[in-house]
Amino acid sequence: xxxxxxxxxxxILSFGLVFLACENxxxxxxNTIVNTSALELPDISVVGNIVGAYGSNDSLKNxxxxxxxxxxxxxxxxLYPTIRTDIIMALHKHGxxxxxxxxxxxxSFLELYLPGAGIHIPDLSIKLGKKLLDIGKINVQHSHHxxxxxxxxxxxxFFGDHGLNGEGMSFSYLLPTSFFxxxxxxxxxxxxxxxxxxxxxxxENTSVLGMAHYNYLNRLWSSFELSSDQELEIGLNSITGxxxxxxxxxxxxxxxxxxxxxxxxxxxxxxxxxxNEVYSLKREVPVGILNRLxxxxxxxxxxxxxxxxxxxxxxxxxxxxxxxxxxxxxAIVTHSLTKMTKARLQYKKSLRESDYAIxxxxxxxxxxxxxxxx
Amino acid sequence: MKSxxxxxxxxxxxxxxxTFAEKRLKIVTTTSDLASLAQExxxxxxxxxxxxxxxxxxxxxxxxxxxxxxLKKADLVLLVGMDLDIWxxxxxxxxxxxxxxxxxxxxxxxxxxxxxxxxxxxKVDASMGHVHPQGNPHYxxxxxxxxxxxxxxxxxxxxxAPESTSYxxxxxxxxxxxxxxxxxxxxxxxxxYKGNKIITYHRSWSYFANRFGLDVACEIxxxxxxxxxxxxxxxxxxxxxxxKIKVILMEVFYNLKPAQFLAEKANIQVVVIPNSVRGIxxxxxxxxxxxxxxxxxxxxxxxxxxxxFVAD
Numbered sequence: 087x088x089x090x091x092x093x094x095x096x097x098i099l100s101f102g103l104v105f106l107a108c109e110n111x112x113x114x115x116x117n118t119i120v121n122t123s124a125l126e127l128p129d130i131s132v133v134g135n136i137v138g139a140y141g142s143n144d145s146l147k148n149x150x151x152x153x154x155x156x157x158x159x160x161x162x163x164x165l166y167p168t169i170r171t172d173i174i175m176a177l178h179k180h181g182x183x184x185x186x187x188x189x190x191x192x193x194s195f196l197e198l199y200l201p202g203a204g205i206h207i208p209d210l211s212i213k214l215g216k217k218l219l220d221i222g223k224i225n226v227q228h229s230h231h232x233x234x235x236x237x238x239x240x241x242x243x244f245f246g247d248h249g250l251n252g253e254g255m256s257f258s259y260l261l262p263t264s265f266f267x268x269x270x271x272x273x274x275x276x277x278x279x280x281x282x283x284x285x286x287x288x289x290e291n292t293s294v295l296g297m298a299h300y301n302y303l304n305r306l307w308s309s310f311e312l313s314s315d316q317e318l319e320i321g322l323n324s325i326t327g328x329x330x331x332x333x334x335x336x337x338x339x340x341x342x343x344x345x346x347x348x349x350x351x352x353x354x355x356x357x358x359x360x361x362n363e364v365y366s367l368k369r370e371v372p373v374g375i376l377n378r379l380x381x382x383x384x385x386x387x388x389x390x391x392x393x394x395x396x397x398x399x400x401x402x403x404x405x406x407x408x409x410x411x412x413x414x415x416x417a418i419v420t421h422s423l424t425k426m427t428k429a430r431l432q433y434k435k436s437l438r439e440s441d442y443a444i445x446x447x448x449x450x451x452x453x454x455x456x457x458x459x460x
Numbered sequence: 461m462k463s464x465x466x467x468x469x470x471x472x473x474x475x476x477x478x479t480f481a482e483k484r485l486k487i488v489t490t491t492s493d494l495a496s497l498a499q500e501x502x503x504x505x506x507x508x509x510x511x512x513x514x515x516x517x518x519x520x521x522x523x524x525x526x527x528x529x530x531l532k533k534a535d536l537v538l539l540v541g542m543d544l545d546i547w548x549x550x551x552x553x554x555x556x557x558x559x560x561x562x563x564x565x566x567x568x569x570x571x572x573x574x575x576x577x578x579x580x581x582x583k584v585d586a587s588m589g590h591v592h593p594q595g596n597p598h599y600x601x602x603x604x605x606x607x608x609x610x611x612x613x614x615x616x617x618x619x620x621a622p623e624s625t626s627y628x629x630x631x632x633x634x635x636x637x638x639x640x641x642x643x644x645x646x647x648x649x650x651x652x653y654k655g656n657k658i659i660t661y662h663r664s665w666s667y668f669a670n671r672f673g674l675d676v677a678c679e680i681x682x683x684x685x686x687x688x689x690x691x692x693x694x695x696x697x698x699x700x701x702x703x704k705i706k707v708i709l710m711e712v713f714y715n716l717k718p719a720q721f722l723a724e725k726a727n728i729q730v731v732v733i734p735n736s737v738r739g740i741x742x743x744x745x746x747x748x749x750x751x752x753x754x755x756x757x758x759x760x761x762x763x764x765x766x767x768x769f770v771a772d
Contacts, residue, residue: 167562167563391687
């Protein structure tokens, strides 16, 4: 109860400070004369994720409940013509309580331009701070941006149930090729407390490893325009660091991966998306080296502006000595009320056991929320 | 001797052409309408790429990495602005092309100088549907606005390539003359139907209606971006009957079913037309786009309403 109060107070205070800083009170009556002069404010938005779950297995997280998985306050804007910042403060559900979390707070130098020092490298950009790491396609996305209610198992198992999130810096270079080709290299410190389940549940959940301590991350992201309506993206990813048990024993982890995304625009609103990520994990522990594989394959058809349908297959070999193999097939229907507000139904069936889970999700957003190119 | 002179001439000619080719300004536009207008001014001294075409809803363009490479090489990016093409911001950031960054010389939001319609007052939020806080962004459908756009583009091209000032100014004058003549033609075609009420699918025809004296009675969407539901269609039907509305005007990419439903229930014609260049193959520039819109609308009115009909 105390921890809920502290976290909630911190979150509310942060929220309140933003509004106190506003020149115009947004709760002003609508018949107030609008100040039409320019405002120097960041883009402020609120995003949320509400999920109801019903499953045959009682160990399903939040089974037979509708919970607010998380709510985030986003502040985005430019600090300088070539420097911008993105800050996302969130309340996430951990077990039975909510914890305030600085999900992301990073500064992007869109190009390396320091006129005082005479340095200008236009194709090189730098990010530093705390962020969801640029590995694969999904890890960098916030939950309100996903195409599914439940993340693919490989991402939870290898990267932790909140995704790979670290503090550090990365360099991003747009290679001088005729096609899009960007190289990201970074060093990130991952707080293992964010990659574990709560201590009370950790011993029961042996499918989630996550990464911890310092990790080197590399990504080569290319995209090929096959026609004006077709695009193929290929990404090569690697992350070298430590597993979340590194303080207890030798726990070195290397994950290499490939992501492949094919996108075809069929008409103004119709679109076909075929997205895949495959990861190979090598984990060095005292008893030897564990090699594990995980991947997902997602096919999505957007029928019109409001409805899209998806099929998701995911497979993972859990990165522990007593390896479990998990594979699932999901059918997903999404109704987009707006670009930011969606209702989703996902039926997820285990292909190894008789378990199933049904998710009903509502993601929403208020305000001008933007994402870097993903 | 003669052959040497000819050879010298040919060498000079090809050197000149290649010089101009190298010096061609590379322009990227967010819509094919801006591409068409920029082409009118820049002609063979510009290379233009549009990131979207008129058969796509401009609110729903998905940014893709391949668009980044087009922006990376650009000398100038042209935007409609007013939050219609906000999707380009992440692309500009990723392209790392300092010339086209927001506020820099190679960035032009052509909505500056446009007299904006339907600028909301007070608080704006999603309860109003998808409302653009800066006003209705579909201003290119008023041909008078294209003169303002063309002038903005001309000033920018002159700033970037001052050696071609007289060339761009000549093209602007030619464009202005041509558009003035065409506006008269279009106004003549639609003048018998001035004052008539029409229904549109989305609130995208306000500038067009304003210019040609038409009255948009309501939209098939109950609010911008909100799909029609039966109760609203019933209200629209009542309005059609009450005001004897004869025409529904809608874009090629919207769902035809609600309009077809109304057409079945009432004596009303559905006119499906592009609202943007290359919305259909024959709308290959701004003039042909407006010809198609005006001619189809005039024909629809003519088929349903005698020319001496007096509107309510």
